[in-house]
Amino acid sequence: MQTQPLTSTDAVPRKSGITDAAPKELAKPMVSIRGLTKTYGRNGRAVTALKDISLSIRHGEFVALLGPSGVGKSTLLRCLNHLVPPTSGDVVIGGENLAKLSKRQLLAARTRIGMIFQESNLIGRLPVITNVLCGRLATLGALRALTYSFPRDDYDRAVRALRRAGLDDEELYLRRADRLSGGQKQRVGIARMLVQQPDLVLADEPIASLDVKMQATIMDLIRGIARDDGITVVMSLHQLQVARAYATRIIALSAGGVAFDGPPGDLSDSIVQDIFDIDDEGLISGAR
Numbered sequence: 001m002q003t004q005p006l007t008s009t010d011a012v013p014r015k016s017g018i019t020d021a022a023p024k025e026l027a028k029p030m031v032s033i034r035g036l037t038k039t040y041g042r043n044g045r046a047v048t049a050l051k052d053i054s055l056s057i058r059h060g061e062f063v064a065l066l067g068p069s070g071v072g073k074s075t076l077l078r079c080l081n082h083l084v085p086p087t088s089g090d091v092v093i094g095g096e097n098l099a100k101l102s103k104r105q106l107l108a109a110r111t112r113i114g115m116i117f118q119e120s121n122l123i124g125r126l127p128v129i130t131n132v133l134c135g136r137l138a139t140l141g142a143l144r145a146l147t148y149s150f151p152r153d154d155y156d157r158a159v160r161a162l163r164r165a166g167l168d169d170e171e172l173y174l175r176r177a178d179r180l181s182g183g184q185k186q187r188v189g190i191a192r193m194l195v196q197q198p199d200l201v202l203a204d205e206p207i208a209s210l211d212v213k214m215q216a217t218i219m220d221l222i223r224g225i226a227r228d229d230g231i232t233v234v235m236s237l238h239q240l241q242v243a244r245a246y247a248t249r250i251i252a253l254s255a256g257g258v259a260f261d262g263p264p265g266d267l268s269d270s271i272v273q274d275i276f277d278i279d280d281e282g283l284i285s286g287a288r
């Protein structure tokens with residue numbers, strides 16, 4: 001692996017996505033889903049995770065996807081970048097219908113869609129900086145990608161991203177990723193997303209493995225970055241209060257369909273009670 005000395009470049013927020021895009025592009029929805037259905041085959045049995053979902057998400061929205069375990073939140077997020085191909089229906093991102101793209105075009109489209117995962121999905125044996133650089137892999141040729149030979153600019157970008165994600169201590173950058181705390185890992189995952197310079201971020205339960213204090217820190221960080229860079233966020237969550245505090249829009253899933261879609265202020269306790277069971281810790285624990 002190639003490891004270059006680290007520079008001390010200042011963290012400069014990117015003004016892209018909503019700010020860089022031409023007005024015509026902004027008029028189009030960031031995400032448009034039409035008639036999305038996903039059926040998995042399991043042990044010779046069909047499981048329909050999503051049933052005929054249609055919705056649009058505008059540039060700059062912060063959408064919380066709520067619902068009990070198994071309702072289809074991860075499936076919906078993964079259909080949005082075709083990591084899980086829909087059984088039927090269309091997913092249009094920034095005006096591009098993903099089903100109509102060639103493999104190569106789909107890979108290119110995915111470079112503008114960042115992901116943040118519950119367990120951060122870092123490569124434990126690799127140093128922090130290399131994990132962040134992995135967000136640039138799609139921009140390298142095949143040989144460079146195989147040997148993790150990143151250009152100098154990418155190292156500078158990775159350092160800036162780590163700083164924006166709240167990791168200032170350069171000693172950490174060369175540490176193996178599996179030697180970090182849960183909160184540090186999540187910050188590295190956010191830095192890896194940042195170097196992709198995405199327009200859209202899909203976050204799958206990014207705070208589920210963190211303590212309450214770190215949950216707030218990570219949510220503040222993601223919201224701040226999304227606002228500064230004009231990034232659209234779609235995030236699955238189990239915590240009702242977190243969704244109410246951070247999202248500009250809540251979409252609640254129930255039985256594979258949309259049970260509620262609106263601003264947090266419209267999701268009254270009585271609507272919540274009609275849709276979900278909430279446990280003592282405020283987590284959505286089941287469907288009504």
Ligand SMILES: Nc1ncnc2c1ncn2[C@@H]1O[C@H](COP(=O)(O)OP(=O)(O)OP(=O)(O)O)[C@@H](O)[C@H]1O
Pocket residue numbers: 040041042047048049067068069070071072073074075076
């Ligand atoms: N690869 C798969 N093969 C078969 N069934 C699957 C697969 N992935 C998900 N499912 C099923 O699809 C349904 C929706 O699962 P999904 O993981 O999208 O739900 P979720 O709301 O994200 O759950 P959680 O909150 O537990 O992550 C579930 O019934 C699940 O068992």
